[in-house]
Amino acid sequence: MRVLHTADWHLGQRFISGHERTEEHRHFLEWLVQTVREQRVEVLVIAGDVFDTGSPSNQALELYYSFLLNMRSTGCRDIVVVGGNHDSPATLNAPARLLRHLRVHVVGCVPECFEDQVLVLDDATGKPGLVVCAAPFLRDRDVRLSVPGETAEERETRIKQGIADHYARLAAVEQVWQLKGLGLPVLATGHLYAAGAAPSDSERTIHVGNLGQITADHFPEVFDYVALGHLHRPQRVGGREHIRYSGSPIPLSFSEIGHPKEVLLLEFVAGKLHTLETLEVPGTRRLIRFHGTLEEVVAGLQAYDNTGYLLPAWADVQIHSELTQLEVADALLKVIQELDRKQLEVLARRHFRLVKLRALGEEETQEPLTRSLHDFTEREVFEQRLETEPEEGRSELLRTFDELLESL
Secondary structure, three states: OEEEEEOOOOEOOEOHHHOEOHHHHHHHHHHHHHHHHHOOOOEEEEEOOOEOOOOOOHHHHHHHHHHHHHHHHOOOOEEEEEOOOOOOHHHHHOOHHHHHOOOEEEEOOOOOOHHHHEEEEEOOOOOEEEEEEOOOOOOHHHHOOOOOOOOHHHHHHHHHHHHHHHHHHHHOOHHHHHHHHOOOOEEEEEEOOEOOOOOOOOOOOOOHHHOOOEOHHHOOOOOOEEEEEOOOOOEEEOOEEEEEEOOOOOOOOHHHOOOOOEEEEEEEEOOEEEEEEEEEOOOOOOEEEEEEOHHHHHHHHHHOOOOOOOOOEEEEEEEEEOOOHHHHHHHHHHHHHHOOOOOEEEEEEEEEEEEOOOOOOOOOOOOOOEEOHHHOOHHHHHHHHHOOOOHHHHHHHHHHHHHHHHHO
């Protein structure tokens, strides 16, 4: 059985200043259909965050349904879609009964009948060939009961235990362990934040302060592979080869510039994971940063070559200079106006004005330059404030601050 694992498409994402990612997603989905056909994929697993918002645009919905229709021309027999924290369960589940006739299995949220998360997929001969425990993103109400007056540590423990119990309960479903005993491989999905994994700044906090970080040990041994979503960097969990994040197929923020973009091709033989191969997703648009002095940034912009990319690059510019904001903006604007917009477009601009700090009456020296207060983010300011607090309480205060900042 050949299975392809992907996640975190975020169809319909609007980038800085409302720039759409439709063309990038369209190219990815066309490549994915071709790859499924060429690699003889039998099952496609999408581990959450199909859409970027709970109310996706018509363009995003058109991409999704056109992709499912185009997959009919491949040899893929089944598609498994689980909901992520960005997805609306109602949006995903609405056409679920209809899509089932196309062998598209949608689990937008934890169903009323718990066992409905267990899917038995046939192989090429029409006999059961793979068991999928299709666990979606688990919301707080799915994994714990609210307890008045509980501390942050108690809340964290409850969420972790609730998630672990959910997977233990899936592993204990009679159909799962019976078919496992008959030699069928078992694959589980998840959309969560595993402890030790490396996030980027484009993932939305899925529990308060990213509580609920479970470890590789929380996944029962009955699972031959765990297909995870939520983190956009491809990675293993706890060093386990069979517990993986596939990552997002396109960079969703400038923090993902250095991340590889890939999907994971699995092959199960004799009830076990036989091979695991990464397939690189070709990029159609480059996100690039130009950080430095005004002279360095201008030189980088003017020398940029977009060869090899179908769409113009999007740039993040950050200038460190003693010049005033107006002086920098005037110099940079002239350069931007001269750029070929088919090659490069500047979407984000920031100026960190460097100022010298010295005591009254002290002669000016060549001391290192210091960032002024307005150059810091809200979180950086709060982190500096925390340096005066006892170390044991800092992490809880920072999590609470992140929660407050996100709600604002």
